[in-house]
Amino acid sequence: MKEYGNIKALIEVMNAHGVEYVFFNPGIDNVPVLETISKYSAEGKKSPRGILCLDEFVAMTAAHGNYMASGRPQVVSVHSELGTLQIGGALHNAQWGKVPVVFFTENQGPPQRTNWRGEAFDQGTMVRNFVKWDHQLAAGEDIIDIFKKAFNIATTEPCGPVYLTLPREVLWDDKNITEKTSPDIARAAIPEADAETLDKATGILIEAEDPLIVTGYSGRNLESVDSLIKLAEALSSRVLTTDIRVNFPNTHPLSAYLSVAVGYGNPLLTTADAILAIDYDMHYAGPPAALRKDVKIIHIDIDTVKKGVPLWGRKPDILIKADSSRAIPALTDILNKKITPERRKQLKERFSRLETEHNKLSDEWRELAKSHAKRKPISAHWLSHCINEAIDDDTIIVNQTISPATIVAHLIERTRPGTLLSCAGGCIGWAPGAALGVKLAAPDKTVISLMGDGAFIYGCPEASLWSASFYKAPYLAIIYDNQGYGAIKGLFSEKYDVDNMGADIPTPPDYSKIASANNAYGRMVEDPADVPVALKDCLSMVKSGKPAVLDVRLQPV
Numbered sequence: 001m002k003e004y005g006n007i008k009a010l011i012e013v014m015n016a017h018g019v020e021y022v023f024f025n026p027g028i029d030n031v032p033v034l035e036t037i038s039k040y041s042a043e044g045k046k047s048p049r050g051i052l053c054l055d056e057f058v059a060m061t062a063a064h065g066n067y068m069a070s071g072r073p074q075v076v077s078v079h080s081e082l083g084t085l086q087i088g089g090a091l092h093n094a095q096w097g098k099v100p101v102v103f104f105t106e107n108q109g110p111p112q113r114t115n116w117r118g119e120a121f122d123q124g125t126m127v128r129n130f131v132k133w134d135h136q137l138a139a140g141e142d143i144i145d146i147f148k149k150a151f152n153i154a155t156t157e158p159c160g161p162v163y164l165t166l167p168r169e170v171l172w173d174d175k176n177i178t179e180k181t182s183p184d185i186a187r188a189a190i191p192e193a194d195a196e197t198l199d200k201a202t203g204i205l206i207e208a209e210d211p212l213i214v215t216g217y218s219g220r221n222l223e224s225v226d227s228l229i230k231l232a233e234a235l236s237s238r239v240l241t242t243d244i245r246v247n248f249p250n251t252h253p254l255s256a257y258l259s260v261a262v263g264y265g266n267p268l269l270t271t272a273d274a275i276l277a278i279d280y281d282m283h284y285a286g287p288p289a290a291l292r293k294d295v296k297i298i299h300i301d302i303d304t305v306k307k308g309v310p311l312w313g314r315k316p317d318i319l320i321k322a323d324s325s326r327a328i329p330a331l332t333d334i335l336n337k338k339i340t341p342e343r344r345k346q347l348k349e350r351f352s353r354l355e356t357e358h359n360k361l362s363d364e365w366r367e368l369a370k371s372h373a374k375r376k377p378i379s380a381h382w383l384s385h386c387i388n389e390a391i392d393d394d395t396i397i398v399n400q401t402i403s404p405a406t407i408v409a410h411l412i413e414r415t416r417p418g419t420l421l422s423c424a425g426g427c428i429g430w431a432p433g434a435a436l437g438v439k440l441a442a443p444d445k446t447v448i449s450l451m452g453d454g455a456f457i458y459g460c461p462e463a464s465l466w467s468a469s470f471y472k473a474p475y476l477a478i479i480y481d482n483q484g485y486g487a488i489k490g491l492f493s494e495k496y497d498v499d500n501m502g503a504d505i506p507t508p509p510d511y512s513k514i515a516s517a518n519n520a521y522g523r524m525v526e527d528p529a530d531v532p533v534a535l536k537d538c539l540s541m542v543k544s545g546k547p548a549v550l551d552v553r554l555q556p557v
């Protein structure tokens with residue numbers, strides 16, 4: 001076999017960064033990579049494992065899920081311009097999910113779009129809006145240096161995708177250059193929060209009568225879940241969290257769940273007199289939820305620039321660039337020292353009031369769901385309740401439900417760090433591929449993905465299920481099948497039934513058959529009484545090693 005010197009060196013760089021998988025779809029570009037990986041594996045040498053994804057969207061999405069569950073940097077390898085285009089909106093999701101992924105192609109495109117040397121014209125323009133850095137290897141540049149730089153940029157917080165285009169002759173180079181070592185790049189230290197500024201922030205928070213903590217992705221550091229509980233309890237402040245991660249348990253008395261889709265309209269934002277935003281990418285509020293004029297906003301984030309969000313709206317009064325996993329405990333320490341016994345007593349009373357409100361609301365949601373036990377068609381409430389009953393605390397929920405997102409958020413309890421992973425971006429179709437990547441990262445955990453019928457199809461389910469079966473990474477996909485694009489339907493104010501306006505999927509496909517066509521177990525349910533038993537059967541299939549799809553026919557939108 002030929003030895004590809006450059007590729008051997010690239011594999012060493014991947015090994016040094018703890019890369020476990022190369023999610024790929026083939027072209028001439030990755031032949032040397034795949035050949036070298038298989039040679040390493042045959043010889044028992046350490047190298048990432050190649051995971052063939054039958055669609056590039058799934059390759060990038062699986063990398064996204066794998067990062068969320070493992071925290072490891074990712075590598076995706078696709079075929080030139082065409083493979084890059086096929087990644088599509090999965091790259092937008094990876095950008096907003098802050099996924100440290102290096103993805104590379106060769107810079108030879110399809111003949112119609114290349115120059116006489118076979119080089120594509122500025123391939124990076126396709127992705128420039130969605131990456132931290134894109135680079136085409138120039139003559140005389142050292143590929144190893146560039147690869148190390150790519151990892152350094154992708155993994156420096158805020159993390160994000162990096163795109164490399166590489167000349168074919170460099171990829172196929174057969175000189176043995178593994179001895180050649182380019183120096184490692186130093187990693188930037190993550191800033192500590194400035195103690196004086198934290199102290200100023202605590203003054204505002206202690207004084208506030210109606211404080212609110214809002215968090216987006218602080219739970220990526222698993223220990224931050226516990227420290228955020230301590231902070232919220234010290235302050236007796238409610239916590240609104242996106243569903244991107246378990247940032248705060250939704251069972252906690254101070255939890256006030258914020259789903260991404262309704263973030264703008266949350267009434268708690270309109271009444272708060274102090275907002276502490278932590279690792280949060282959304283505008284604090286937009287119409288119709290106007291903030292109080294006198295609200296004070298403190299924002300702690302590793303990403304204070306928010307590149308790609310041109311207008312932020314209301315700006316923070318105090319902005320702290322810091323690693324939240326260290327800033328949250330530091331803030332709590334200062335608070336605990338500063339709160340007077342008298343104020344502590346008042347805060348305790350506030351805690352009791354918020355706890356009562358939370359418990360009441362939580363009981364109402366649960367009772368409502370149970371009251372749908374016999375309702376036909378099946379309701380999203382009943383389905384979510386049954387899922388909650390069927391899972392254990394360690395099950396990882398991979399969630400991209402859209403119109404039922406708030407129902408899922410209230411009825412599926414997640415308490416342990418890392419057991420809820422959702423898509424920070426807006427491209428639908430994330431859940432099937434992400435679940436594949438999550439299961440590869442967490443083979444001992446049960447992985448359940450939740451999505452609408454629209455999302456299932458956008459997510460290239462055949463590609464994801466095939467890989468899940470072939471690579472023994474079985475997960476259960478549950479379809480909240482409302483036979484249409486519920487979120488879009490909600491935007492139509494009138495419907496005249498003259499034709500399909502574009503939001504209904506009447507006579508829908510039988511999605512369970514997509515499963516059985518792809519070495520997976522498929523089941524469709526229409527009766528609410530069948531939901532618990534169908535869930536049980538699907539989960540036992542998954543335990544036996546087979547991916548499963550449960551198509552739950554809900555009330556059409």
Ligand SMILES: Cc1ncc(C[n+]2csc(CCOP(=O)(O)OP(=O)(O)O)c2C)c(N)n1
Nearest residue numbers: 402403427428452453454455484485486487
């Ligand atoms: C790739 C992509 N295409 C279109 C949209 C616009 N869009 C937003 S929500 C939505 C409906 C998704 O349907 P489904 O996943 O079934 O969820 P539902 O709204 O029915 O709950 C669509 C089409 C999008 N966000 N991403």
